[in-house]
């Protein structure tokens with residue numbers, strides 16, 4: 001334990017971070033002011049667009065049905081990548097653009113986007129032989145103008161086995177190591193929403209568009225329902241952007257001027273599972289061709305966990321209800337076991353499973369092509385009433401999508417073009433001078449390496465302000481979950497600075513508690529009834545009290561009384577089951 005005076009000395013003089021206006025003030029502004037632009041949907045696309053527009057000086061409102069990143073933007077493979085596999089489908093333009101974005105985001109958000117090395121092993125008779133892999137990786141590096149983190153390296157059989165000792169060696173010929181980047185998708189989305197708010201946008205989660213306001217056939221805004229009070233607010237705006245990803249066609253249906261054509265977005269479901277790192281202890285990330293169907297899949301390191309994903313299947317599931325099935329889980333486990341037979345992963349090793357829907361632009365499907373080969377490029381269309389819809393794209397290219405749709409808004413409103421600044425302005429928390437020095441300082445300050453690292457990765461330069469809360473209230477330094485790096489101070493910070501309104505906002509989107517505990521921290525709810533028992537998850541983490549501890553911190557800050565706190569805990573159990581429950585019927 002370090003002395004308090006030492007801790008004080010190493011805190012920077014200013015830990016001031018702007019807090020968003022109160023929710024009441026934001027609601028008041030939403031209903032009473034007139035906006036240039038209303039963005040519907042607070043995934044990475046909508047949050048990015050709101051930030052870009054606000055930074056260009058437009059008066060912007062952003063509304064999100066549930067929480068920022070509650071849709072696809074918290075269910076991705078968490079990669080900021082050129083998209084090596086898109087080379088197979090000839091999408092060179094997309095790979096080029098994505099590679100530039102990867103480089104840019106490594107600079108603009110060094111806390112949230114970090115280099116990640118991948119190993120691609122090649123087996124006898126593989127669909128992608130070594131010569132083809134090497135040619136592809138040469139092209140991949142060329143498309144990043146040879147400015148990727150590092151150039152790819154060929155790996156001999158010996159080098160590959162040294163790097164990944166647990167991998168099946170039978171039939172292995174060697175492979176290659178190449179570079180991409182990893183991120184925290186939900187926090188990347190949040191950083192954009194916060195950036196929009198800090199640039200003057202009115203930003204609101206738990207508020208959805210129920211109707212569009214149409215006058216003389218032209219869109220003039222929308223009626224928005226505040227889900228926390230049930231009250232409706234009419235938002236007046238000169239332009240409206242539909243950035244609702246897999247929900248896009250729902251907003252199109254609200255637009256009575258929209259021609260009744262086929263769907264603009266075709267959903268494709270993708271599932272990931274998490275297992276403890278101790279059960280599948282990989283070194284680098286791995287890119288693999290599933291022995292089940294030859295698809296490209298990943299095994300990814302994620303702190304104390306290993307993620308295995310993803311599937312790719314057409315789905316009719318509603319985006320709010322989509323979840324993994326037992327068949328998805330079996331596919332991922334057997335694919336991973338084919339490469340790591342000694343790990344012999346079973347269903348019991350799985351800590352969590354979740355699914356997301358890729359909002360692929362219907363125009364990106366060519367002929368009868370499947371979802372895997374459909375283009376990830378984005379498209380923008382304007383309905384006769386003037387709603388600008390942006391569909392398709394990737395997490396990686398959100399900034400380009402935002403730029404393009406705000407350019408389209410300028411044209412639509414006949415505004416003079418203002419140069420976007422998002423290519424050079426760091427995302428909130430991204431103004432770190434030296435990441436390594438900051439990581440070292442945080443580890444020393446906090447006295448726990450995992451928590452120090454987590455704080456810098458999650459909050460960037462703002463970690464000082466989060467940790468400073470523990471000086472006034474030392475109990476906030478306590479963990480939210482034993483064995484995981486999250487602290488109670490983050491629940492307080494989430495409410496005051498990150499628009500957290502529910503336990504799911506905190507435990508699923510701001511932090512990764514739900515992904516990293518077997519029951520998403522719900523054991524706390526049962527344990528509370530059964531008195532003070534302690535539960536261990538498969539990784540040996542005590543999962544007791546995750547939700548209850550968070551609720552204790554949040555309740556006084558959000559004005560929850562005892563009955564409301566119980567209601568919030570019950571609502572969290574429902575949310576966690578909806579997202580992480582595995583569907584047995586679809587086995």
Ligand code: FAD
Pocket residue numbers: 040041042043044045046063064065066067068069070071072073074075076077078079080081207208209210243244245246247251268269270271272310355356357358359392393394395396397
């Ligand atoms: P969403 O994140 O779904 O956001 C749409 C939002 O609109 C939702 O939050 C929803 O609640 C809101 N909304 C809906 N209706 C309303 C309404 N009426 N009023 C207000 N709000 C509303 N891309 C990468 O670059 N790298 C990857 O590694 C990667 N991996 C992926 C893995 C999987 C399994 C999947 C499914 C996708 C992956 N992607 C990846 C793609 C990427 O995640 C998506 O392209 C991106 O997150 C889409 O963001 P979005 O904002 O368009 O949609």
